[in-house]
Amino acid sequence: MTSREALVARIMEGQRRFQEAMARDRAHPFFSANLTMSQLKILFALRLNGACGGQELAQTMGVSLATMTGIIDRLVASDHVSRREDPKDRRVRLIELTPQAVKLTDEMIIQxxxxxxxxxxxxxxxxxxxxxxxxxxxxxxxxxxxxx
Amino acid sequence: MTSREALVARIMEGQRRFQEAMARDRAHPFFSANLTMSQLKILFALRLNGACGGQELAQTMGVSLATMTGIIDRLVASDHVSRREDPKDRRVRLIELTPQAVKLTDEMIIQxxxxxxxxxxxxxxxxxxxxxxxxxxxxxxxxxxxxx
DNA sequence: CGAAATATTAGGCTAAGGCAAACTATCCGT
DNA sequence: ACGGATAGTTTGCCTTAGCCTAATATTTCG
Known part of the structure; x- marks a missing residue:
């Protein structure tokens, strides 16, 4: 093993332990947030890719647009996302995370x-x-x- | 601001960006794994605390034991957990993650x-x-x- | 032995998610 | 500016996971 490989291995192992120690913290919001998996996936998708229309969201999740409407309805009711008009195309209703949902997803993903x-x-x-x-x-x- | 505070702030900001960049990787398994939220919570609980009996698991999740049996049944069917006898108390069926589920939860939690x-x-x-x-x-x- | 604890099974309910079909509103090419 | 295409919602219907209580079996332990 070269000294380079040894260093990399040492770093990776240390990082793994570090992440492991923080895993408990990150797992917390999964327990307290009362979400379904579909809802969680959408929050993640919006957090990673930014606001987007329902059509795109439906295609990404492999689900019909009608189904997506229902899911989004519930996420709006629980104040995790909001709908607004797309100024570029008024047929589209842009879905975006509420500040509360940004905070929630950050706790799940960021440390x-x-x-x-x-x-x-x-x-x-x-x-x-x-x-x-x-x-x-x-x-x-x-x-x-x-x-x- | 003391030089110490400045250093801490610099580190925290760097770490935040680093985590953000890896968030996409960590989010992947949430999309590909076909789990419900209850199932995910149980996998996390087992990953963080190790194997345990159904009673304890049911209490942790605030659910009746009968409900837990059903959830575990489905997790066994999808090969995410297995049941085995507790050598110390043969009434207890210890629930533990399969190697596959350990890998899955690692991808979600570790980087x-x-x-x-x-x-x-x-x-x-x-x-x-x-x-x-x-x-x-x-x-x-x-x-x-x-x-x- | 008998009470207590662990688990499972059976039966019944609810809510989320899934679809197709019908409808409205908007866009855009001709 | 007409008309097909696109985005979204609503309606109606179905399936499944999760949730409970009650009944049953098995094991522990005083």
């Missing part, structure tokens, strides 16, 4: 800020510096990855 | 290894060293946090 802050509070200034450098390096790799 | 590996492949050896140091520091903070 527990509280937990992270608590961990960081245990570190020395020097250690924080190393973490910050590492974060910056990953940011650059991420940026290059998205526009090579 | 995309492939994506991570790809990002790391873009880094120099020096940069990898910084990341590895940072990972180790976080590991220590994590260990201290769990047993202070």
């Amino acid at each position: 527990g800020e509280e937990f992270q802050r608590q961990l960081l509070s245990r570190l020395t200034l020097d250690e924080l510096g190393v973490i910050a450098d590492a974060t910056d390096i990953m940011q650059r790799a991420l940026a290059e990855d998205q526009s090579p | 995309g290894e492939e994506f991570q590996r790809q990002l790391l492949s873009r880094l120099t050896l020096d940069e990898l060293g910084v990341i590895a140091d940072a990972t180790d520091i976080m590991q220590r903070a994590l260990a201290e946090d769990q047993s202070p």
Whole structure:
């Protein structure tokens, strides 16, 4: 094994443990939010791709438009999404997440800020510096990855 | 703002972006797995707490034992969990995840290894060293946090 | 032995999701 | 500006997962 491979393995294992430790936090909202799976999928789709029309949503989920109307109705009633007119095409009703639903999906997908802050509070200034450098390096790799 | 607070803020923001970028990966299995919300909750509970009896599971989810039997039946049929006797109490049927379900929940909760590996492949050896140091520091903070 | 605990089965109910068909409103090519 | 195509909703009907209570079996343990 090259030293490079060894480093990568060490990092991956550490990251895995870290994620594992935060899994409990992320799983919480799944228990407290009273959603069906169809509803959850739609919230995720909207969170990842932004607002879109019902037709597109129905096709993505492999469901008829009539079915989608029903699902969206219930999500509107529970204040997770809202409908508004598409200024570009008035036939379309754009579906978008309410701020409350953005927060909910963030808790499910993004990590527990509280937990992270608590961990960081245990570190020395020097250690924080190393973490910050590492974060910056990953940011650059991420940026290059998205526009090579 | 102290330099410490500045460092923490920089780290948190970087981590948030990083998680955001991986969110798509993690959301995938929610779309492809054909589960109901009750089923998902049970898989999560088993993944986080390990195998347990139906009674305990029913109480955790706030549901009657008869209901739980039905849900477990369907999860067994779809090969997500299995039942086995509890050697300590033969009245109890321990419910545990199948290897397939462990893999599935890992994909939902833990992060995309492939994506991570790809990002790391873009880094120099020096940069990898910084990341590895940072990972180790976080590991220590994590260990201290769990047993202070 | 007998009460208590664990699980399953049977029977019955509800709500979410699934569809097709009919209808309205809007868009856009000719 | 007419007319087909597209987006959405409504209606009516069906299926399934989940939910319960009550009855039954099995095992534990005082």
